[in-house]
Amino acid sequence: MDFTFTEDQLLFKESVADFLRNEITPEKIRELWDSETGRSDALWTQLAELGLTGMTVPEEFGGLGMNELDFVLLAQECGYVALPEPLVHNVLVAVPTLIACNNDKLKKQWLPKIADGSAKVSVGLEENFLVEDAHVADLLILQSGDELHAISKDAVSLRYNQSIDLSRKLYAVEWTPSAATCIASGDEGKAQIEAIMNRGALACAAQALGLAQRMIEMSVQYTSERHQFGKPIGSFQAVKHHMSNIAVRLEYAKAPVHRAAYAIANGQSTASLNVSHAKLVSTEAADLAAKNCMQVHGAMGYTWEVDLHIFMKKAWAFNSTWGDVAFHKMRVADYIFADDAPLGAGNTFLA
């Protein structure tokens, strides 16, 4: 039993965090809103050079051969900077889906390209109904009932849907499933679809932790500088307690997210339960952060003038994508209300 990250994992996180905080500034994010794709090829190349796009790609395909647990702290950092590039999706969702699809041709064709940054893959589930970053993906992996299909971007037509978070690029995809595009069906398809949902939800959960942390830090700074009644407003208890309440919920959302990453990385049968728990508590913390941080910013929080809204809007989006609150609560309920559910003390680490 060792519920800690290794020195290597922590050091890697530190160095990536430095890079992200320097490069992905709020100014950069605003700049990308005005660009054609909302994405930066130059930035993607940098991420690839750092080995990040290939983190979960097996070494035989040119990646680092690491797992979800190695990446989860980095995903938190991606949330902290509100990274617009689809790095978390590629590492946590697309690559593991390709690895699991049992199709050597697809793996050989796409994994090396993801690792070297020359291709992106987007995965879409019916639960989400729109597909993230389909416009910059070279390959789409899409659900149709119990089937998964791999389709070249050239074979689909895309319809852009603008999100309140301008960094999110969402597309309705018109496409036709066929036997030739099917890569998983039946029980295998169902299992894969559940695994994809878990990975997408973990991606949101980890980023939500970072978003909440960032919103807290921005608000601590703002309320330390903003004076009213001759004092920094952050010295008032009513303001402090808004912030403390976020800190409490955030602190206790971290371990569930790490537990979920561990469950996925180790193929544990409790993964769906662990992920739903993680996503519910981490997005709840980020949602509370959005609410309370906006409140302590006063009218300024209601504007585009300060950067808070960049993080707040992403947190709102994460509430309902990759399984909304009802979806994840139902999964937890299915587990805990089942006959003979192994609940209570001593059962938390059942695999």
Place this chain on the structure above:
Amino acid sequence: MDLAYTEEHKAFREEVRSWLADNVPSEPLKTYDTEEGFQQHREWEAKLNEGRWGMVTWPTELGGRDADLLQWLIFEEEYFKAKAPARVNQNGIFLLGPTLMEYGTEEQKAEILPKMANGTEVWAQGWSEPNAGSDMAAVRAKAELSECGEFYVINGQKTWSTRAVWADQCFGMFRTDPESKRHHGLTFILVPLDLEGITVRPIPQLDGLPGFAEIFFDDVKVPVKRRLGGEGEGWKVAMATAGFERGLMLRSPARFQQTATRLVELYKANQERADRDPSVRDAVLKSYMDAESYCLSTYQTACRLIKGGKIGAESSTNKIFWSELDRQMHATAMSILSARAELEPHAPDAQGVGDWLDGWLFAQSGPIYAGTNEIQRNIIAERMLGMPRA
């Protein structure tokens, strides 16, 4: 990261489980807030001590097992699952004991710890005073060194002293430097409650039983050797006593996980009625998740500490989290119990109410004792988040 218990952990768990199965009284003891129940619990402490299960984290030579925090968590899980008696001497063994090991003289340790361990001496705490509650540094009870230098002469009043009605000893902070202000000039003193000049006035709690008391000190002479740490170092010693690991020992996750599990069972047994209010099911779900979150976080912290990590200001989130969880769980149970919720368990028509009402009453105290949640929120804001002081 490795989230599997080791073979050693599993064997330890089996050993705990089997001892408890053989020794936990089949009939629940009376509450320790009655004289008879207090005596029963004192005997239970002696029994635990005989099996060397009284304080597993204590060193072997003091009757413990040198258990690390993970073993401690495992012990607690089995303890709560076995519905073993509440710990009447928890102020002693979990709070004062470790502090004595850190600050006590050899003589103090030899004299006090064995009697603490076997329940011969049960300890009460003496922190609060009528005008020093949330503001603990406002302590005014005086301890003056006698002219001969052998005694402290204590005058003043302590209040909310948990277990003090039938306890044998009390620990607390007293002002030894009359000129001092705030947290300076305070000294940590261990006071036998049978000394001349001490009056204990029981205070009935919400359940009508005297779970705590006021203690009046009227020229009470306490030998200087009963001072813990140096004169004027009381605040430092008190902070160690109130530190995170001690807090963890008072409220380990198993307690809340078992409550959450009982809540799930209660909901399932009364589902049709309960579902008339859809928020009840949601509250049950949330309770289960929060209890699991508390457990996961505690394990993560324990593992970090075992590997040499340090506890930081984030530990001040702990008390708010569990006290709100406990209140939420019991409030939900009260909703499910519907019109029976208000009935005392011994009422003739109180079928199925279990001990939820008692738990509900006790849950009210969580956000208040050991530093109100408002004080905790201030600490989080200032020390963890770095917000400006008032």
